Amino acid sequence: MNPLLQVSQITKSFIERELETRVLNGVNFSLQPGELVALLGPSGSGKSTLLSIVGLLLSPTAGSMRLLGDEVAQLNESQRSAYRSRHLGFVFQAHHLLPDFTARENVAFPAAAPRNRMTGAMHRRAAQLLDQVGLSERIDFRSTALSGGQKQRVAVARALMNKPQLVLADEPTGNLDRETGFQVMDLMKQINRAEGTTFLISTHDTQIAERCDYRIHLLDGRIDRVD
Ligand SMILES: Nc1ncnc2c1ncn2[C@@H]1O[C@H](COP(=O)(O)OP(=O)(O)OP(=O)(O)O)[C@@H](O)[C@H]1O
Numbered sequence: 099m100n101p102l103l104q105v106s107q108i109t110k111s112f113i114e115r116e117l118e119t120r121v122l123n124g125v126n127f128s129l130q131p132g133e134l135v136a137l138l139g140p141s142g143s144g145k146s147t148l149l150s151i152v153g154l155l156l157s158p159t160a161g162s163m164r165l166l167g168d169e170v171a172q173l174n175e176s177q178r179s180a181y182r183s184r185h186l187g188f189v190f191q192a193h194h195l196l197p198d199f200t201a202r203e204n205v206a207f208p209a210a211a212p213r214n215r216m217t218g219a220m221h222r223r224a225a226q227l228l229d230q231v232g233l234s235e236r237i238d239f240r241s242t243a244l245s246g247g248q249k250q251r252v253a254v255a256r257a258l259m260n261k262p263q264l265v266l267a268d269e270p271t272g273n274l275d276r277e278t279g280f281q282v283m284d285l286m287k288q289i290n291r292a293e294g295t296t297f298l299i300s301t302h303d304t305q306i307a308e309r310c311d312y313r314i315h316l317l318d319g320r321i322d323r324v325d
Pocket residue numbers: 112113114119121139140141142143144145146147148
């Protein structure tokens with residue numbers, strides 16, 4: 099099977115106050131379609147940086163990256179943006195929901211924003227996704243009227259709106275209590291198993307990581323081990 103994602107010799111350096119810091123130093127790994135994978139590593143090891151590079155939010159300093167068979171490391175900004183909205187979904191530690199929007203409007207946003215309008219089909223898909231994440235009774239609640247765990251479920255539904263092949267989640271349970279965190283993790287796993295959506299999830303929580311198919315450990319800018 100062709101990998102969904104192949105990351106080869108990715109490096110990333112930041113220059114801050116004339117000091118160059120190499121955060122990623124030759125990262126290699128691949129993801130097969132349908133995998134649910136945890137990304138682990140100490141604080142500062144480069145998990146968020148790597149997720150941003152894979153998510154085409156940040157350019158690597160060097161290296162190549164094949165996503166769905168396309169070489170994507172050198173795309174220009176508008177190509178990256180189109181690629182993101184077509185193929186990728188994002189869940190962050192903070193939910194980043196729009197406060198004046200309802201749950202349904204937030205979920206539909208990734209489809210509606212580029213076209214500047216919300217169609218009936220978008221409303222229906224958003225409602226269906228909210229049903230899937232167990233929030234059918236709160237479709238028309240404003241996001242500020244939801245609990246932290248409910249907001250993160252909305253964020254997961256939003257990440258799925260454009261039917262991405264790959265969802266990148268950066269500490270998606272980091273702001274939740276343990277039990278709610280496990281529920282959000284189990285929800286992502288359920289979607290992974292039912293739809294075959296590939297997930298790469300960074301976390302500090304070993305119990306969250308254990309629920310994934312396998313774990314990639316980052317250390318000192320490289321992959322230390324996979325288990
Ligand atoms: N925009 C930036 N400019 C300069 N340095 C940066 C920038 N972004 C990240 N870094 C540095 O890169 C390193 C890795 O940061 P990153 O956020 O990827 O780590 P992380 O593994 O996600 O950590 P955490 O577990 O705390 O979220 C840190 O030393 C950080 O200071």
